[in-house]
Amino acid sequence: MYVAVKGGEAAIANAHALLADRRRGDRSVPGLRLDQIVEQLGLAVDRTMGEGSLYDTELAALALLQARGDLIEAIFLVRAYRTTLPRFGYSQPIDTGAMLIERRISATFKDLPGGQLLGPTFDYTHRLLDASLVGGTVPAPLTRPAEVEAAPRVTDLLGRQGLMEPDGDTDPDAEVGDLTREPLDFPLNRDLRLQALARGDEGFLLALAYSTQRGYGRSHPFVGEIRIGEVDVEFDVPELGFAVNLGRIRVTECQMVNQFKGSAKLAPQFTRGYGLVFGQAERKAMAMSLVDRALRAREFGEDLVAPAQDEEFVIAHCDNVQATGFVEHLKLPHYVDFQAELDMIRRMRAEHEAAELKEAAE
Amino acid sequence: MNAVAQYNFAYLDEQTKRMIRRAILKAIAIPGYQVPFSSREMPMPYGWGTGGVQVTASIIGPDDVLKVIDQGADDTTNAVSIRAFFAKVAQVATTTHTAEATIIQTRHRIPEKKLGAGQILVYQVPIPEPLRFLEPRETETRKMHALEEYGLMHVKLYEDIARHGRIATTYAYPVKVEGRYVMDPSPTPKFDNPKMHMSEALQLFGAGREHRIYAVPPHTQVVSLDFEDHPFAIQHFEQPCALCGAEQVYLDEVILDDQGGHMYVCSDTDNCEERRAAGHVGTLGVAQEAAE
Amino acid sequence: MSQDMSMQEPLLKVDNLTKYYGSRLGCADVSFELWPGEVLAIVGESGSGKTTLLNSLSATLEPTSGQTHYRMRDGAWRNIYDLSEAERRFLVRTDWGFVHQNPADGLRMTVSAGANVGERLMAVGDRHYGHIRETALDWLGRVEIAADRIDDQPRSFSGGMRQRLQIARNLVTGPRLVFMDEPTGGLDVSVQARLLDLLRGLVGELGLAAIVVTHDLAVARLLSHRMMVMKDGHVIEAGLTDRVLDDPREPYTQLLVSSILQV
Numbered sequence: 001m002y003v004a005v006k007g008g009e010a011a012i013a014n015a016h017a018l019l020a021d022r023r024r025g026d027r028s029v030p031g032l033r034l035d036q037i038v039e040q041l042g043l044a045v046d047r048t049m050g051e052g053s054l055y056d057t058e059l060a061a062l063a064l065l066q067a068r069g070d071l072i073e074a075i076f077l078v079r080a081y082r083t084t085l086p087r088f089g090y091s092q093p094i095d096t097g098a099m100l101i102e103r104r105i106s107a108t109f110k111d112l113p114g115g116q117l118l119g120p121t122f123d124y125t126h127r128l129l130d131a132s133l134v135g136g137t138v139p140a141p142l143t144r145p146a147e148v149e150a151a152p153r154v155t156d157l158l159g160r161q162g163l164m165e166p167d168g169d170t171d172p173d174a175e176v177g178d179l180t181r182e183p184l185d186f187p188l189n190r191d192l193r194l195q196a197l198a199r200g201d202e203g204f205l206l207a208l209a210y211s212t213q214r215g216y217g218r219s220h221p222f223v224g225e226i227r228i229g230e231v232d233v234e235f236d237v238p239e240l241g242f243a244v245n246l247g248r249i250r251v252t253e254c255q256m257v258n259q260f261k262g263s264a265k266l267a268p269q270f271t272r273g274y275g276l277v278f279g280q281a282e283r284k285a286m287a288m289s290l291v292d293r294a295l296r297a298r299e300f301g302e303d304l305v306a307p308a309q310d311e312e313f314v315i316a317h318c319d320n321v322q323a324t325g326f327v328e329h330l331k332l333p334h335y336v337d338f339q340a341e342l343d344m345i346r347r348m349r350a351e352h353e354a355a356e357l358k359e360a361a362e
Numbered sequence: 363m364n365a366v367a368q369y370n371f372a373y374l375d376e377q378t379k380r381m382i383r384r385a386i387l388k389a390i391a392i393p394g395y396q397v398p399f400s401s402r403e404m405p406m407p408y409g410w411g412t413g414g415v416q417v418t419a420s421i422i423g424p425d426d427v428l429k430v431i432d433q434g435a436d437d438t439t440n441a442v443s444i445r446a447f448f449a450k451v452a453q454v455a456t457t458t459h460t461a462e463a464t465i466i467q468t469r470h471r472i473p474e475k476k477l478g479a480g481q482i483l484v485y486q487v488p489i490p491e492p493l494r495f496l497e498p499r500e501t502e503t504r505k506m507h508a509l510e511e512y513g514l515m516h517v518k519l520y521e522d523i524a525r526h527g528r529i530a531t532t533y534a535y536p537v538k539v540e541g542r543y544v545m546d547p548s549p550t551p552k553f554d555n556p557k558m559h560m561s562e563a564l565q566l567f568g569a570g571r572e573h574r575i576y577a578v579p580p581h582t583q584v585v586s587l588d589f590e591d592h593p594f595a596i597q598h599f600e601q602p603c604a605l606c607g608a609e610q611v612y613l614d615e616v617i618l619d620d621q622g623g624h625m626y627v628c629s630d631t632d633n634c635e636e637r638r639a640a641g642h643v644g645t646l647g648v649a650q651e652a653a654e
Numbered sequence: 655m656s657q658d659m660s661m662q663e664p665l666l667k668v669d670n671l672t673k674y675y676g677s678r679l680g681c682a683d684v685s686f687e688l689w690p691g692e693v694l695a696i697v698g699e700s701g702s703g704k705t706t707l708l709n710s711l712s713a714t715l716e717p718t719s720g721q722t723h724y725r726m727r728d729g730a731w732r733n734i735y736d737l738s739e740a741e742r743r744f745l746v747r748t749d750w751g752f753v754h755q756n757p758a759d760g761l762r763m764t765v766s767a768g769a770n771v772g773e774r775l776m777a778v779g780d781r782h783y784g785h786i787r788e789t790a791l792d793w794l795g796r797v798e799i800a801a802d803r804i805d806d807q808p809r810s811f812s813g814g815m816r817q818r819l820q821i822a823r824n825l826v827t828g829p830r831l832v833f834m835d836e837p838t839g840g841l842d843v844s845v846q847a848r849l850l851d852l853l854r855g856l857v858g859e860l861g862l863a864a865i866v867v868t869h870d871l872a873v874a875r876l877l878s879h880r881m882m883v884m885k886d887g888h889v890i891e892a893g894l895t896d897r898v899l900d901d902p903r904e905p906y907t908q909l910l911v912s913s914i915l916q917v
Binding site: 007008009011012076079080082083084086180181182183184185186187312316321322324325326327328329332333334335336337339340341342343344348351 | 369373375398399400401402403404405407408409410412432433434437438439440441442443446469470471488498499500501526527530532533534549550551552553571573574597599612613614615629
Binding site for chain 2: 739740743747762766768769772774777781782784787804805
């Protein structure tokens with residue numbers, strides 16, 4: 001005999017308890033500490049901060065722990081937390097030119113002021129799994145006193161020779177958009193596009209960037225410069241009348257040098273693609289810069305032929321929190337609408353059968 | 363680790379509530395028009411009712427009584443989750459009885475019981491744009507609404523009739539509001555469309571992921587699109603609810619075994635319980651002694 | 655059927671229409687009048703400015719200077735560049751037609767032929783399915799598309815059929831002015847001939863005014879009453895079609911006419 005099922009509340013409570021159990025795992029195994037995650041899974045922490053749009057390594061580590069290592073779930077936790085935080089205002093733009101550089105490379109010049117600094121990169125490692133990492137000791141790195149050589153930005157060097165397009169022609173007094181405060185309204189200006197890309201899903205942007213290199217909207221890119229390091233964050237306090245230094249954050253910046261553009265009136269110049277992300281996230285910054293350039297196609301009168309150039313397509317789908325929400329919502333009960341479809345399809349099939357019978361009889 | 367953030371009443375900060383209320387007022391002033399708003403990230407995922415939750419959070423007060431349903435039932439997991447959320451962050455009274463609620467947040471159904479003045483129905487909307495699957499570009503659909511160019515909508519209905527002999531849309535059936543804007547009523551079955559017309563209640567629609575709010579004020583014309591010679595018609599169920607015997611209500615199909623055995627029961631669980639408590643019994647129901 | 659009561663007045667008055675793309679000239683100082691039921695051919699090689707002119711006349715492009723006045727159905731003269739977007743879109747859907755060179759540009763490829771023809775009717779408020787379908791069937795017949803293709807998508811049509819469908823889609827609301835951009839471009843010679851025949855018949859029957867852009871003098875000869883020859887953005891010769899083709903005055907026109915391969 002059928003009894004209307006109740007107990008959704010109990011089911012949910014039990015599911016949460018089971019989740020907590022799985023998250024902790026074998027109790028004889030030591031539980032993770034946040035500092036272990038911050039120190040030893042730093043790039044996961046960085047991605048969580050970057051796409052979560054919140055710079056706080058401990059919070060990101062907690063999110064990763066709570067999410068059992070699922071990055072998009074962790075990013076979601078950070079974003080949701082961000083919503084609750086009071087907003088004091090906007091910092092001064094960070095000056096990546098004054099960065100405390102840990103890594104700095106350029107593919108466009110063999111050598112340049114400030115040198116090529118490899119930094120802590122995976123680039124030249126051999127991808128051979130190394131079991132000795134587990135429980136092994138790592139000697140302290142060699143150090144030497146810093147010889148701080150000025151490292152001017154490659155784009156500035158090119159710019160001084162007039163070879164690089166200027167960094168945008170926006171009126172310096174124009175208000176910068178804020179995509180967390182206003183609904184996106186296509187077509188977008190570059191400020192909002194870059195904000196969306198900065199928090200956009202790394203995998204999605206990577207694939208789109210890859211597509212531009214394979215012919216879906218080519219832009220002849222060169223890495224002008226990638227720099228990773230710490231920058232100061234300064235906040236203007238009107239009551240004090242001067243800017244207060246809030247501390248330092250690590251960022252990754254990528255300046256792509258792209259296909260030069262010119263016309264009969266304007267001498268040719270290289271064009272830009274820009275990527276900027278929290279933490280050490282080179283792949284993301286590079287992908288972002290390629291997609292940024294692709295989305296500027298209209299500015300340069302280029303034909304829009306590729307998905308990476310389609311602003312609505314790229315920006316509407318690059319937010320993985322929105323994407324996962326909608327894709328996964330299909331798991332929610334849809335049986336009422338399904339019932340409506342069942343009803344329709346049964347009727348149509350019945351009519352179809354009746355028509356066939358009628359035809360057979362004739 | 364700092365102390366966890368203290369949450370404002372109903373979770374959203376007052377600035378955000380104000381912004382959403384302004385959007386709601388604009389929506390009420392232009393029935394059926396989609397008002398853009400700056401949707402916030404909520405503690406539940408996009409697609410799980412964040413639009414509805416933001417609307418409810420912006421209008422709810424400590425004296426409100428909240429009912430939350432999903433597929434017409436109070437006990438589906440997401441309805442339970444949302445109700446628990448508001449109980450926690452707003453400490454409002456909650457109920458499963460439609461008549462007692464001042465705010466009803468719903469996903470995919472309108473309660474069978476007629477709503478009255480002073481009640482607010484908040485719909486959870488996945489895709490607010492009725493033209494979206496005909497025209498993917500937002501820039502183009504905005505123009506079509508502004509210029510009242512709805513020919514494409516009728517093209518879709520025409521195609522249905524040409525292909526299937528009838529209009530094949532069974533849910534999220536497009537309507538014209540107050541003779542001006544074409545609106546998506548959310549994925550409610552077309553069975554529920556007539557309930558939106560000239561309702562005494564205020565109907566609010568929230569789409570979080572798509573950043574849109576729209577509204578149908580009380581006593582507003584809501585007409586389902588159709589052709590003169592293919593008029594709009596709602597679904598009909600051949601049998602009444604097996605538990606309470608209700609007719610002219612939307613029924614869920616429940617599969618009983620793998621031999622094709624099935625039964626139909628009320629989608630609106632509150633309505634069904636009320637009827638059973640009042641002594642109505644369906645063919646497969648048992649007489650109830652007291653309401654649960 | 656569009657019967658224009660006032661045959662005394664022109665339908666379109668164009669005054670010094672000029673379009674520059676930055677510093678590059680599209681077309682310059684074009685002026686003419688078009689009368690109801692009259693077909694004007696704009697002829698030239700690629701780069702002559704004929705497509706720019708057509709797009710400017712149809713308000714697809716905003717010209718740099720000049721005016722185009724159109725006599726609306728209520729008799730009022732309006733400068734089409736002063737129309738609001740809503741008015742212009744309405745005009746394009748009812749009183750005008752635009753036949754694109756590539757029919758896919760002027761059709762909804764993923765929607766049935768019947769819906770393609772019926773869309774304009776639905777856009778202006780027709781809400782009777784039976785009537786819309788009947789009208790669509792009638793028009794398919796007029797453009798020689800078999801009735802049993804009404805529910806097929808244009809994706810399954812040949813190039814010539816797609817073009818005929820595009821024509822039906824444009825004519826269903828009885829427009830008084832139709833713009834055509836190389837209507838036979840890309841079609842086989844025999845298909846072209848059939849299409850031109852059809853167009854000539856329809857234009858005559860419905861009393862349509864039309865502006866046809868073409869590089870093919872044969873198309874101009876068959877369809878148009880008058881023609882304009884364009885070169886490097888300027889109209890270098892204009893007049894009755896037969897006169898221009900039989901007795902070209904400008905050296906460039908003579909060159910064009912003499913270089914038609916006599917097949």
